[in-house]
Amino acid sequence: MVYQTLHTLEELDNNDSLAGFRDRFNLPDDDNIIYLDGNSLGPLPVSVPQRMKEAIENEWGRSLVRGWNDAGWIDLPSCAASKIARLVGAPEHSVVVCDSTSVNLFKVLAAALSLRPERKVILTDVANFPTDLYVADGLATLLGQGYEIKPVAFEQLESAIDDTVAAFMLTEVDYRTGRKHDMAAMTAHAHANGALAIWDLAHSAGAFPVDLTGANADFAIGCGYKYLNGGPGAPAFLFVADKHISAITPAIAGWMGHAEPFAFKPNFVPATGIARMTAGTPPILSLTALDAALDAFDGVDLSQLQEKSQQLCDCFIDEVEANCKELELVTPRDASIRGSQVSFRHPDGYAIVQALIERGVIGDFRAPDIMRFGFAPLYLRFADIGRAAHEIADIIKTGSWDQTRFKTKSKVT
Amino acid sequence: MVYQTLHTLEELDNNDSLAGFRDRFNLPDDDNIIYLDGNSLGPLPVSVPQRMKEAIENEWGRSLVRGWNDAGWIDLPSCAASKIARLVGAPEHSVVVCDSTSVNLFKVLAAALSLRPERKVILTDVANFPTDLYVADGLATLLGQGYEIKPVAFEQLESAIDDTVAAFMLTEVDYRTGRKHDMAAMTAHAHANGALAIWDLAHSAGAFPVDLTGANADFAIGCGYKYLNGGPGAPAFLFVADKHISAITPAIAGWMGHAEPFAFKPNFVPATGIARMTAGTPPILSLTALDAALDAFDGVDLSQLQEKSQQLCDCFIDEVEANCKELELVTPRDASIRGSQVSFRHPDGYAIVQALIERGVIGDFRAPDIMRFGFAPLYLRFADIGRAAHEIADIIKTGSWDQTRFKTKSKVT
Numbered sequence: 001m002v003y004q005t006l007h008t009l010e011e012l013d014n015n016d017s018l019a020g021f022r023d024r025f026n027l028p029d030d031d032n033i034i035y036l037d038g039n040s041l042g043p044l045p046v047s048v049p050q051r052m053k054e055a056i057e058n059e060w061g062r063s064l065v066r067g068w069n070d071a072g073w074i075d076l077p078s079c080a081a082s083k084i085a086r087l088v089g090a091p092e093h094s095v096v097v098c099d100s101t102s103v104n105l106f107k108v109l110a111a112a113l114s115l116r117p118e119r120k121v122i123l124t125d126v127a128n129f130p131t132d133l134y135v136a137d138g139l140a141t142l143l144g145q146g147y148e149i150k151p152v153a154f155e156q157l158e159s160a161i162d163d164t165v166a167a168f169m170l171t172e173v174d175y176r177t178g179r180k181h182d183m184a185a186m187t188a189h190a191h192a193n194g195a196l197a198i199w200d201l202a203h204s205a206g207a208f209p210v211d212l213t214g215a216n217a218d219f220a221i222g223c224g225y226k227y228l229n230g231g232p233g234a235p236a237f238l239f240v241a242d243k244h245i246s247a248i249t250p251a252i253a254g255w256m257g258h259a260e261p262f263a264f265k266p267n268f269v270p271a272t273g274i275a276r277m278t279a280g281t282p283p284i285l286s287l288t289a290l291d292a293a294l295d296a297f298d299g300v301d302l303s304q305l306q307e308k309s310q311q312l313c314d315c316f317i318d319e320v321e322a323n324c325k326e327l328e329l330v331t332p333r334d335a336s337i338r339g340s341q342v343s344f345r346h347p348d349g350y351a352i353v354q355a356l357i358e359r360g361v362i363g364d365f366r367a368p369d370i371m372r373f374g375f376a377p378l379y380l381r382f383a384d385i386g387r388a389a390h391e392i393a394d395i396i397k398t399g400s401w402d403q404t405r406f407k408t409k410s411k412v413t
Numbered sequence: 414m415v416y417q418t419l420h421t422l423e424e425l426d427n428n429d430s431l432a433g434f435r436d437r438f439n440l441p442d443d444d445n446i447i448y449l450d451g452n453s454l455g456p457l458p459v460s461v462p463q464r465m466k467e468a469i470e471n472e473w474g475r476s477l478v479r480g481w482n483d484a485g486w487i488d489l490p491s492c493a494a495s496k497i498a499r500l501v502g503a504p505e506h507s508v509v510v511c512d513s514t515s516v517n518l519f520k521v522l523a524a525a526l527s528l529r530p531e532r533k534v535i536l537t538d539v540a541n542f543p544t545d546l547y548v549a550d551g552l553a554t555l556l557g558q559g560y561e562i563k564p565v566a567f568e569q570l571e572s573a574i575d576d577t578v579a580a581f582m583l584t585e586v587d588y589r590t591g592r593k594h595d596m597a598a599m600t601a602h603a604h605a606n607g608a609l610a611i612w613d614l615a616h617s618a619g620a621f622p623v624d625l626t627g628a629n630a631d632f633a634i635g636c637g638y639k640y641l642n643g644g645p646g647a648p649a650f651l652f653v654a655d656k657h658i659s660a661i662t663p664a665i666a667g668w669m670g671h672a673e674p675f676a677f678k679p680n681f682v683p684a685t686g687i688a689r690m691t692a693g694t695p696p697i698l699s700l701t702a703l704d705a706a707l708d709a710f711d712g713v714d715l716s717q718l719q720e721k722s723q724q725l726c727d728c729f730i731d732e733v734e735a736n737c738k739e740l741e742l743v744t745p746r747d748a749s750i751r752g753s754q755v756s757f758r759h760p761d762g763y764a765i766v767q768a769l770i771e772r773g774v775i776g777d778f779r780a781p782d783i784m785r786f787g788f789a790p791l792y793l794r795f796a797d798i799g800r801a802a803h804e805i806a807d808i809i810k811t812g813s814w815d816q817t818r819f820k821t822k823s824k825v826t
Contacts, residue, residue: 280513
């Protein structure tokens, strides 16, 4: 793609078939904010406040405990999941919403290991999202008996799949570099070697279409609060392929996953389908927000989502590189191996990101030197990309960042 | 206590030092509802709706990802926990709010087993809350190596604690009968036999004062949505005694429990204190509702909470028994071995509870024949008890319940 002037970016906006979806979000426009951090926390969809008022004041306040039936709380985990299923290319009955991403990863890892009892290794990318490494290592420690996590470099993943590997777990899109794994190829390679494939879709779902069924994935988990815009700490989702669901017993067995959740029987009998992977009572208010937020994807053509995601990233790379030679592109230039984010490296990256935020362009920073920008196709405009790139270039050119503030502060992915 | 007339119940209300706290709840008064199911789901505190509007529209909507710092989301697990600590007699630094009760039970069970590696048995009451049995059995199955759950009758618990028992887990108040264990005595007996004590406070916290420190408890978990009124599926709490916290590694290790949660380091290093027992990102909206709800306990004298809880139960037993010989009391008459609930047995219990609900008296039913009524001291009046008892007696006397509806429907504890 060639360098885009602000004028042609506006033309791209005028021809953007997803432009109208921006109205489904309650963005703080009056602050002149350009929000490139939807990969940390998606913005507030307009459908959420009224739905939450109803859930709090009427469903909880007036229906009280009867809300489980009258307000349909009991169906929310599957209701929200059915909206996510389309986005990740899975049958509705294979997805459920519950718990946090970490807890769900623990559950699917335990399930995968139980399916390959003679194998003791969980293979992963050494650069995988740290909490995924923690969860896998914690499970291996808990199980003992020789279980271990084996983190290897991205390039060595394929060759490391041998007959000791029970499963690999990979985040489809690297949270720092934005590099995307080839889900179908990696999964096929794992299967050819007798291993199972676990995919973390935290940085995928809602940003571009995922095809779990087409990739023949065994398990997947993902986050409700990034590109799905479900609100801070929104419950996570969990996918199990049909071929496995009957063979696995949940490691965390709770009443929601029981075949008869209201019978109060002393012995656990797992529900027949994906519901067995739920555990305790879900946080209904947070789940209601997620369920309402997912309606922002109603009617979205996923191929258009894909195309705009790639265009936004391409434009951003072009605009920044054309105006600002000081930054090193970390993200693959090739859209086919890239998620919906672009990262640049600079020694003063933290201070530059802070200066950008002060100008209303919200991206984020990952140690030691990565400036990270996420591109959510439903609410970003091409003109936003132009202005963000312009602000970056201006800050760099004028040296207007404060190096004394170059230290890592608390921040949540 | 002698039989109370409606007149003397009203006098009890006039002299009730907790009467003013009823104004802290948004009860559906206009429907003439008497809510005796706060042990399933507490009602909406008046502080919640405005706080949630602020959290959704300003914190999420306008601060976006900056809300983690600017709105203090990162501190919510400890902030809410500090309000619960007083109610359960624990130091603030020993309690944290996170995940569901089931997931937290899984975590403390795994921790307890790791402290007694030579012992393989989790002892429990056969009548314990079913999901607690499921969680323990699920963990034992996951661990293999001879781990097992051993459920015995209430009366045999003490004698069953031998040198195979790593820990017992008990719900302080039985969800069906309302019978209360002697926490201090059972814990001392366990310790004398080298076992650890895990207490589920789901039916205790917020109904009457608990003294975890005085009882020398090792671990405890509890529910945010019953007597703590945190909203449907509110996050749960978790307590670990000081003497254990440094010795345990969390089975579910997530970024929130890391010593440096924002450093994105590849290896898990547990936080120094109770924070290590958190895992993934908490559901901030549900957690905000719980945090706001807990303010309803501000300034409550816990000895008055205790006294009123006992009086409400005594009055209810007296009123029902005086007017209605057909019901069999299941709950201990002795307040010292009783929680804040009263249960009666009747073969048509389910249909009678439905008839009661139609008259505005909301209790609930547990198979096969138990009618269960919870008494929350902060918002119930003695006059409510009189009216509820009157409606029960009238339904029984006039036979005005529909036996054709005698079947168990879905209901959540």
